[in-house]
Amino acid sequence: MDILEAILTRRSIRKFTGEVLNDDDLKTILKAGFYAPSAKNFQPWHFVIVKNSKTLEDISQIHPYAKMVPSAGCCIVVCGDKNDQNEEGFLIEDCSAAIENMLLAAHGIGLGAVWLSMYPISSRSEPIAELLSIPKNLITVGMIAVGYKSEEKTTDDRYKLEKIHFEKW
């Protein structure tokens, strides 16, 4: 899929067939995450891949907007290592770029995905980190539920002239 088409047609997908994505597709998506830009090119991200149905169920119980995680069949938890990037704001920016790359890659290969926010909501990130034994030096920034979609969405017009300012505000 063309890059511009991918960007303009990607939507958050929350309905899935239940079939679990294969290892090749998972690798394609992860690779996209690894190739995101990062401050000073520190690449401070880690990815925890969850496919176990009990763990997916637990995640859906912890996070208020993760009800679709078990039916997606795969959840990618994106964490940033404070030992690699000690400026927390940069860590969030880097991991967000990695998440966006993975969402676009998933869409580009015909899968559905949705970004589930965690940082800075500790009632989401702390129990998820505990569930997955993520060490304290990592910030759990967000998750992606990804799988075979059972809904199609069109895109509304998001281009807003009033949010573009020329030369100054």
Add this chain to the structure above:
Amino acid sequence: MDILEAILTRRSIRKFTGEVLNDDDLKTILKAGFYAPSAKNFQPWHFVIVKNSKTLEDISQIHPYAKMVPSAGCCIVVCGDKNDQNEEGFLIEDCSAAIENMLLAAHGIGLGAVWLSMYPISSRSEPIAELLSIPKNLITVGMIAVGYKSEEKTTDDRYKLEKIHFEKW
């Protein structure tokens, strides 16, 4: 350009020909930013487009890694409106996704671009906000210098197995 190719071959470009990108290309890039995902789909971003050579020069004097901005010929300053999204962490995540979309779109149409971090470094964001009269309810998250590239870069292997964790850390 294919979405996966775009993600895997995009690099930070810091050398430019000096020719300024045209309005159609600028619109394509901005549109990509507008189509990023955002928490609750609030789309809290604004974009300040700077092409004025004096202002570009001022930006390059303020930001320690923005020396290439005048030669790029265009700088897109990305801000998030706290009135649209009052959870600051989400605002940073949303604007980061918009920035990544714009970097990919620029690369996809053959232009060069680089992400210049601002948030949470107030010595960068505050004078830039003042220079561009950006109101106090906005967070200046980052900037993109974009233009016609005069360098080509290959991509190193960024896929790191040791940063992938299955089922738990």
